[in-house]
Amino acid sequence: MERKRCEIICVGTELLLGDVLNTNAQYLARGLSELGLDLFVQTVVGDNEARMESAVRSAMERAEILLFTGGLGPTADDLTKEVVARCFGRKLLIDAQALEEIRSFYTLTRRPMPISNEKQALLPEGGIILKNPQGTAPGCVLFSDRGHTAVLMPGPPREMRPMFDREVVPFLRQFSSGTLLSRVVRVISLGESRMAEMLSDLMDEGVNPTLAPYAKDGEAMVRVTARADSREAALALTEPVIREIRQRLGRHVYGVDVNSLEEVIAGLLAESGLKASFLEAGSGGLAACRMQAADGASGVCGASLSAPDLSGLAPLLGIPRLLPENPADACAFLSRESGRQLDALVRAVIWQNGTQYACAVTVEGETRQYVQSMPSRGLDYYRTAAVQACFDMMRLMLLDRLDAKKQK
Amino acid sequence: MERKRCEIICVGTELLLGDVLNTNAQYLARGLSELGLDLFVQTVVGDNEARMESAVRSAMERAEILLFTGGLGPTADDLTKEVVARCFGRKLLIDAQALEEIRSFYTLTRRPMPISNEKQALLPEGGIILKNPQGTAPGCVLFSDRGHTAVLMPGPPREMRPMFDREVVPFLRQFSSGTLLSRVVRVISLGESRMAEMLSDLMDEGVNPTLAPYAKDGEAMVRVTARADSREAALALTEPVIREIRQRLGRHVYGVDVNSLEEVIAGLLAESGLKASFLEAGSGGLAACRMQAADGASGVCGASLSAPDLSGLAPLLGIPRLLPENPADACAFLSRESGRQLDALVRAVIWQNGTQYACAVTVEGETRQYVQSMPSRGLDYYRTAAVQACFDMMRLMLLDRLDAKKQK
Numbered sequence: 001m002e003r004k005r006c007e008i009i010c011v012g013t014e015l016l017l018g019d020v021l022n023t024n025a026q027y028l029a030r031g032l033s034e035l036g037l038d039l040f041v042q043t044v045v046g047d048n049e050a051r052m053e054s055a056v057r058s059a060m061e062r063a064e065i066l067l068f069t070g071g072l073g074p075t076a077d078d079l080t081k082e083v084v085a086r087c088f089g090r091k092l093l094i095d096a097q098a099l100e101e102i103r104s105f106y107t108l109t110r111r112p113m114p115i116s117n118e119k120q121a122l123l124p125e126g127g128i129i130l131k132n133p134q135g136t137a138p139g140c141v142l143f144s145d146r147g148h149t150a151v152l153m154p155g156p157p158r159e160m161r162p163m164f165d166r167e168v169v170p171f172l173r174q175f176s177s178g179t180l181l182s183r184v185v186r187v188i189s190l191g192e193s194r195m196a197e198m199l200s201d202l203m204d205e206g207v208n209p210t211l212a213p214y215a216k217d218g219e220a221m222v223r224v225t226a227r228a229d230s231r232e233a234a235l236a237l238t239e240p241v242i243r244e245i246r247q248r249l250g251r252h253v254y255g256v257d258v259n260s261l262e263e264v265i266a267g268l269l270a271e272s273g274l275k276a277s278f279l280e281a282g283s284g285g286l287a288a289c290r291m292q293a294a295d296g297a298s299g300v301c302g303a304s305l306s307a308p309d310l311s312g313l314a315p316l317l318g319i320p321r322l323l324p325e326n327p328a329d330a331c332a333f334l335s336r337e338s339g340r341q342l343d344a345l346v347r348a349v350i351w352q353n354g355t356q357y358a359c360a361v362t363v364e365g366e367t368r369q370y371v372q373s374m375p376s377r378g379l380d381y382y383r384t385a386a387v388q389a390c391f392d393m394m395r396l397m398l399l400d401r402l403d404a405k406k407q408k
Numbered sequence: 409m410e411r412k413r414c415e416i417i418c419v420g421t422e423l424l425l426g427d428v429l430n431t432n433a434q435y436l437a438r439g440l441s442e443l444g445l446d447l448f449v450q451t452v453v454g455d456n457e458a459r460m461e462s463a464v465r466s467a468m469e470r471a472e473i474l475l476f477t478g479g480l481g482p483t484a485d486d487l488t489k490e491v492v493a494r495c496f497g498r499k500l501l502i503d504a505q506a507l508e509e510i511r512s513f514y515t516l517t518r519r520p521m522p523i524s525n526e527k528q529a530l531l532p533e534g535g536i537i538l539k540n541p542q543g544t545a546p547g548c549v550l551f552s553d554r555g556h557t558a559v560l561m562p563g564p565p566r567e568m569r570p571m572f573d574r575e576v577v578p579f580l581r582q583f584s585s586g587t588l589l590s591r592v593v594r595v596i597s598l599g600e601s602r603m604a605e606m607l608s609d610l611m612d613e614g615v616n617p618t619l620a621p622y623a624k625d626g627e628a629m630v631r632v633t634a635r636a637d638s639r640e641a642a643l644a645l646t647e648p649v650i651r652e653i654r655q656r657l658g659r660h661v662y663g664v665d666v667n668s669l670e671e672v673i674a675g676l677l678a679e680s681g682l683k684a685s686f687l688e689a690g691s692g693g694l695a696a697c698r699m700q701a702a703d704g705a706s707g708v709c710g711a712s713l714s715a716p717d718l719s720g721l722a723p724l725l726g727i728p729r730l731l732p733e734n735p736a737d738a739c740a741f742l743s744r745e746s747g748r749q750l751d752a753l754v755r756a757v758i759w760q761n762g763t764q765y766a767c768a769v770t771v772e773g774e775t776r777q778y779v780q781s782m783p784s785r786g787l788d789y790y791r792t793a794a795v796q797a798c799f800d801m802m803r804l805m806l807l808d809r810l811d812a813k814k815q816k
Contacts, residue, residue: 016447058466194519212421304693380566
């Protein structure tokens with residue numbers, strides 16, 4: 001069977017005013033991807049008849065399956081069903097059962113049914129009704145003579161999501177050829193473009209799976225996407241490519257399909273039977289905050305401290321205010337000396353001030369330190385960079401320690 | 409001047425796969441709305457040359473101003489500049505200054521510059537470069553012979569947002585007829601629907617200004633938007649409405665056009681000549697992290713501590729591990745007793761565990777405490793709720809103290 005092309009059209013002036021974040025588009029995109037259906041264009045139009053019609057007719061030139069959200073409500077500016085039915089050459093007829101269900105909602109809630117709600121029981125001829133257990137606007141599926149399928153769903157995510165999951169996904173499965181599986185290789189301390197350079201032949205040659213590089217929050221990542229008849233077959237296609245990426249990027253790869261760097265560190269700490277404390281000057285306690293939010297972190301976190309500068313940390317640790325002048329040395333000094341007051345055997349110290357940061361990590365008596373200058377960006381960038389560098393140092397030290405134990 | 413029509417085109421296969429939520433579209437839509445510019449269509453296309461070109465050519469038929477996000481990176485699948493330049497009939501030329509800025513980024517961070525990054529210094533002939541203080545990919549503006557303007561911005565929101573705010577908004581103002589001024593009244597400890605109820609007549613009657621309620625991150629807010637010939641005239645239209653909202657919501661209004669609750673608290677601390685420390689168990693140090701990131705906070709923050717539970721905080725404060733059993737009492741005890749080790753006169757203690765939280769704040773010897781149960785949501789929700797409650801308690805205590813001083 002030839003592969004069908006899909007488009008998503010989200011209808012709603014509130015989206016064009018920026019009053020509402022379009023989470024429906026992402027939800028549907030992910031659903032289509034999991035079904036192995038191709039999505040090439042996604043459009044937002046307002047509650048305007050002419051512009052909506054133009055968007056529908058354009059989409060019909062490019063795709064066979066059109067998914068709509070929004071514009072199914074009872075008010076005069078809800079026009080999706082009317083416009084799509086016209087483009088598809090279908091009449092709208094009152095559906096007795098749909099009308100009954102809308103009526104029974106009002107009976108149940110002991111409110112009179114506004115006349116305008118009758119509009120919601122209109123169904124395109126030859127169409128299929130999609131039940132809405134979460135609201136009064138039912139969805140529907142309709143077909144054109146030229147082989148198009150349109151799926152109309154309500155706009156509120158609370159109504160759209162269960163309708164898509166329960167009614168639309170099973171319906172769309174007939175068009176799906178196989179599964180699309182995406183896996184994400186997470187990379188640290190290596191820029192996106194340098195990473196892409198190191199993988200360029202894989203990216204150029206990659207057809208199934210395909211490779212795509214990304215950058216986000218001080219990290220790089222590469223997505224490996226395979227298409228196959230089953231999830232297992234798709235997984236098997238990705239395996240050798242992910243092995244090759246790991247081989248080339250080495251320890252810069254901190255995980256595959258993991259949630260975060262801190263989650264990986266929490267796992268290493270648990271495996272090592274160690275707890276970590278963070279002492280932060282200038283980074284606002286961000287490292288401790290991220291660490292304590294990671295899955296499985298509650299058992300591996302000791303007490304952590306933060307203050308605007310390093311001298312603010314010292315008194316609570318029973319350390320004299322006089323610290324080494326060089327920030328990296330001061331970090332190393334604090335990470336070593338704080339062992340007298342903190343029971344954690346892994347202690348990290350971060351200092352961030354403008355475009356400069358330094359960090360030091362002590363793991364069971366061994367201390368490493370690092371200092372870096374950054375380009376002029378902004379506080380979020382500086383703090384994230386400092387925390388990422390500290391996390392990576394801690395990760396590598398824990399890995400070294402575990403490797404050394406294994407070799408013994 | 410005739411009103412220009414805008415379109416937004418977001419480029420990125422990650423958006424079509426549903427891997428990334430398209431927050432850029434909302435951010436730009438809101439920005440255009442505030443400029444009083446009309447947005448009728450918003451499109452997403454993948455990193456595919458032919459489909460991107462088709463989307464650009466369609467948009468050129470419908471609108472004069474096209475805003476793009478994404479596809480400006482250094483890798484081979486970043487194609488936006490190439491495609492838009494071709495549709496606009498413009499050549500791409502290396503811009504010496506842009507190249508220099510990208511090079512200096514790599515010099516500063518002591519890394520070799522990958523050749524692919526030179527691509528980022530390509531600028532369409534006759535175009536304007538848009539600086540990117542947050543990354544290496546600059547944006548640009550280009551013009552077609554048929555009167556179109558295209559604005560190309562990077563995809564990561566951290567880079568796109570400051571570029572739009574600082575460079576694009578001032579540029580677009582020339583196309584805007586009149587001014588749309590939005591002011592935001594920030595509200596705490598009052599739900600969005602209850603707030604909307606208290607303002608319902610103002611929202612129903614409001615034409616210029618209009619009122620729109622929102623909820624975000626454990627707060628409610630109401631946006632007041634006026635359209636007028638000048639900023640001053642628009643401001644004058646909003647004044648009586650904002651006065652009325654303040655009157656009705658009282659101390660629930662913590663600020664108008666402020667960045668955050670913590671910024672307001674930093675201001676109150678500075679006005680009071682006091683410093684604050686946070687002791688957090690379970691909330692991951694989020695309160696200290698937010699506070700230390702606020703503008704003007706560095707002078708008003710003392711050292712702060714976080715640990716997974718209250719007993720982990722006590723030893724560093726020279727307090728015996730035996731704390732009152734009731735969490736709210738334990739918080740109050742810690743906030744009072746920690747004065748021996750911490751020099752801050754304002755001390756807040758937060759305990760969060762599952763759907764429960766407690767907090768206590770001590771301001772110069774006076775202590776208040778609070779305990780609350782939450783509906784089942786998730787860790788982010790719980791932590792945010794606990795921190796917001798603690799911040800609001802601190803804010804009210806500081807306000808009371810300043811009021812009392814003024815009355816003397």
